[in-house]
Amino acid sequence: MTTGAPPWYRVVASVMRPVASLAMRKDWHGAEHLPVDTGYIAVSNHVSPVDPLTFAHFLYNNGRPPRFLAKASLFDLPVAGWLLTKLDQIPVYRGTKRARDAIDAGAVVLARGDMIAMFPEGTLTKDPDLWPMTARPGAARMALEQNVPVVPVAQWGAHRLIAQDSKKLHPFPRKEITVVAGPPIDLDEFRGKPIDAALLRAATIKIMATLTSMLEEIRGETAPAEPFDPRDRKRDA
Template identity: 50%
Template sequence: MSRRRIGFWYRLAAVIAKPPLVVLFKRDWRGQEHIPADGGFITAVNHNSYLDPLSYAHFQYNTGRVPRFLAKAGLFQGSFVGMMLRGTGQIPVYRETTDALDAFRAAVDAIGRGECVAFYPEGTLTRDPDMWPMTGKTGAARVALLTKAPVIPVAQWGANLAMPPYAKENRFQFFPRKTLKVLAGPPVDLSRFEGQEPTPELLREATEVIMAAITELLSEVRGEPVPEALYDHRKARAEQRRKAAEEGSK
């Protein structure tokens, strides 16, 4: 199926968001040739700043293929932001409710209509102390294997330097002017998973392949070696609780 037109709401969002991004940041964009010209596809992107959805959307908007993000359902309620999210066709995610599957179905439907759905496979801002991607959730892999849509890995860096994800002081650090670096890679090879039952184990393995591709790209962007293992936030929290319990028992 051919690409969907950008539409009024996305163009309005671009009119609002692009001027400050152009003024405040330099750009180092590479790999736009890997964004498919037509048909539905998935992008899998690392997440390290509240600002990076705008910086990444700017990158992809300029290819003519706009992303449909999965975003927390609460952001869609009222307000100008909610209106823009609804108008631009973003997909609400209802966590831990009976509506949780709606985002999955909406993503599959959007790809079937020839659109791009952008996943942050980590599910949240990275908690890795060195800002590498964390272990991923399986949603992107599940949708990819069901739709057979190509998965384009994307690494980004720079928004986190201007708006650190968990900074309590000096939250905005726009000067000196930062460079927004975005690098898209070729489609992730998931062929060995196709035609198999999507068991939790298979989906985790496919997700690991996707996260490895993103991390390799980020290594190139940062000019640093890939970490030995991805940060697992659940394991880290469990270890913190264990240590706290041990300290409390002394």
Template identity: 40%
Template sequence: MIAHFARLVNPLVSRRRWAGQEHIPKTGGVILVANHTSNYDPLALGEFIIWAGRWPRFLGKSEIWNVPGLGWFARKCEQIPVFRNTDRAINSLVHAEEALLTKHHAVAIYPEGTITADPDVWPMTGRRGAAQLALKTGVPVVPLVAVGPHRVLGQKNLEFGKLLGGRKPVSVMARPALDLSAYEGAEPTKEVLDDITELILDTLTEMVAEIRGEQPPPEGRYDMRLGRRVGDGAVRPE
């Protein structure tokens, strides 16, 4: 029902352009790492993933599960809550690991941990959760990006007025799985996890740049804690 709802609604508010669906494996556990630009991302990315032949299990902030109606949908669709900034945060990775290795699901995760605060909507610094999951499970890690969802519904804040401005261009693209063979069997040290996180975010940034036909900011990634771009790392301290 949700898949067909997205199929019906998305064309009303966006002009969609897709590329690279063939890079999403049809079977087996897979981690889908994506940039996060808007509250509209799950609809834009979800439709792309579903019509590539997989049902995505998104890791999302636990507050969603408290929203009437939306929380019910999240539970029914087997999405995975993340209890951010609590001692229960690690539980999301445990559930994601089970989904990947036991149920062989497709798990979608935003390495940035939240909607980007970059004023120009580039991927910002991230968290180590996606890297931890990749290292522990060894399943393929497929990068995908969406460019344009913030034009439909706003960036950090919901802007419903944008829905009245006509259909907005939204591009979704996937690339082949990342080559993480250099880290096979490695201990999950801070340095290793930071390296993998940087590789993920570098790849997502390159993909956004390709779609936008622009160069990423030379001063580096935006760090929401500092309120500026930094060039000395991809990871925000936990």
């Protein structure tokens, strides 16, 4: 059973949804794939700073207020940090002794029947053509440790509102934003096994391959055979 949205979540949503509707035309599909009777993890690709808003909007409109894993430094900001706390979001202490805290906090959210929203890439894609790049294993780890479904939610179009390399908003004319949820990803081949780096890597590859395939259908294009890896930046040349 879900706990529903905190009061401040409803306040923010009541302000943001009509504003968002002025700037975008919603081409949204696949809500029937979002579980209603269990906690789950929704994962999405990341091409624009607007993505968290469109991702959250889609999930909230379908009855599940998402809890995002957000950089811990954001929680230190005077207004944003206070609001993130009120919205029941989860700080991520990347590269510190507290890195595990986000996984543990996420487990509590999932155990009570609520849902976690994640961008497995951890940041905006660095792929020059905005395809999903290699990802971090956090979503796979949480899904396997807590034995919950992972629902892929591919999205496209938010970069027309705000591009990666710009802070300028382009709300007019209204931009079409496509958001599509697919069936839960079949991770049964990885469940019930010791969770090590190799297992997490394979599960993460499957998660990202599913998102990439969905994005290919949305864009009507074919993604590169290998995902961009920002560690070697091999497709920047």
